[in-house]
Amino acid sequence: MQGLLEDLKNGFRGEILEQEPLSAHTSWKLGGPADIFLLPQNRADLQYALRVIQKNQQSWLVIGNGSNLLVSDSGFSGVVIQLGQLAKIEFLTGGKVEVESGVQLGHLIKLCCRKGFGGLEELSGIPGMVGGALLMNAGAIDTEIANFVSQVYLTDGQGEWALRREQVDFEYRHSGLDDKGVITRTMLQLNEADPKELEERRLKILARRKKIQNVSGAHAGSVFKNPAGEKAWQLIDRAGLRGRRIGKAEVSTAHCNHIVNMGGASSVDVLALIEEVQQAVLRTSGRKLELEVRLVGWKD
Ligand SMILES: Cc1cc2nc3c(=O)[nH]c(=O)nc-3n(C[C@H](O)[C@H](O)[C@H](O)COP(=O)(O)OP(=O)(O)OC[C@H]3O[C@@H](n4cnc5c(N)ncnc54)[C@H](O)[C@@H]3O)c2cc1C
Structure with a gap:
């Protein structure tokens, strides 16, 4: 990371943050730190950052508002780039x-x-x-x-x-x-x-x-895609999971395709609930629910 930071300091004009908690950049308010978090000033700055990252052979990820991301509690090992300054x-x-x-x-x-x-x-x-x-x-x-x-x-x-x-x-x-x-x-x-x-x-x-969509608490919208001809929330409801909780993560009582961080949930709680929902729906409806949210920083 040191080489990368030095190269960035030579020409990158935007903001550079180290060990930035991704919970501050996701709608679920979950996720550990990114080693480096970059906010490029403009498109040229973004291109410069990408060249430096490639030269230093680091993993990277670009994010927007993080409204569709489940970032692991251990965060992202590498560089996260957020494009909020590219706003023309x-x-x-x-x-x-x-x-x-x-x-x-x-x-x-x-x-x-x-x-x-x-x-x-x-x-x-x-x-x-x-x-x-x-x-x-x-x-x-x-x-x-x-x-x-x-x-x-x-x-x-x-x-x-x-x-x-x-x-x-x-x-x-x-x-x-x-x-x-x-x-x-x-x-x-x-x-x-x-x-x-x-x-x-x-x-x-x-x-x-x-x-x-009167859901209170931090969430990421629909967790699962609707299978062809069906509504994911109905399948989840039919599986009896409305209100099901693991730790501080809950299948929303207002909208079953939302999982809410009730305050103090971990990403592991949310992922465990996701897996339980998938298994229950498969058992009760024979449908495999596909994730709409993106998983970031999880080791296989
Ligand atoms: C309350 C709530 C309601 C929602 N309702 C809806 C809805 O009705 N319909 C719907 O479709 N979605 C909905 N969503 C999900 C989410 O808002 C959308 O998917 C949104 O478009 C994601 O945008 P983002 O900037 O937050 O992307 P992020 O969540 O930050 O990223 C999403 C994916 O895009 C990639 N990405 C982001 N920017 C770039 C880029 N510039 N270049 C390449 N890759 C990029 C990321 O790497 C990631 O894989 C909802 C979410 C919430 C929290």
Whole structure:
């Protein structure tokens, strides 16, 4: 790590944190430290960091808001890069918007509504950054971010390249962009619409989400993907696991596909509960629940 830190100090302009607790960067409020935590200032800075990391042969991971991550209690051995400073948005003609990966999705949606760029308001209430939303192909109410993507830009530290939407393997909560590099920005194609109507729709969707996802405590949204033709929460409910607890982790009584950190849970508690849910649903419904949340820092 010493060589890496020295190389970073020679040209990296953003913030460098050592032994940064990842619990401060995940919606579950769980996870041990990252050896090094980087906040690049801009895309050039990100590329510099990636080159230094590669030269020093360190493991790395890029994160957004950590709203879909279960980080182990021992944390991540290597470098975690958070892209919150890559936050430029450019509104262009013909409904096009170029957005950097560190922009908060909710902030983008609000601005788009105000400017009469329609479509994304259907995704209101999904936490996270644009990069995370693209990687996960985040979605709600039969809409997903992929529907609005014209191009995705990636980097591996040696330059930036663009993929057209049809070159990305977008499916339900899947982009196939894992291990392809870091998503730096995207070009979205939105529809011109009346700002007042867009804003009304945005507020309506936010209110609806608040009502149906009234989960208190720290969590990461849906833990499992919905199997084809089924709802994961119904399968979990049918398996009798609503309210089931391990340590301080609980299958939410309000929404069975959410696991809540009731305060003081460990990542091990959450993972044990995940495994119990998977086994119970397999036993009772014959369905294998696939994880929607990503596991970080767990040894096999
Ligand atoms: C209360 C709550 C409600 C939610 N509701 C929904 C919902 O309705 N629909 C839905 O789809 N999801 C939902 N989620 C899950 C989550 O918000 C989404 O998956 C979100 O898009 C993740 O964004 P993030 O920035 O937090 O990504 P993170 O959780 O930080 O990362 C997710 C994955 O993306 C990768 N990644 C992040 N940024 C980049 C990048 N720039 N380049 C390459 N890889 C990257 C990470 O390595 C990781 O594998 C919810 C979560 C919570 C806490």
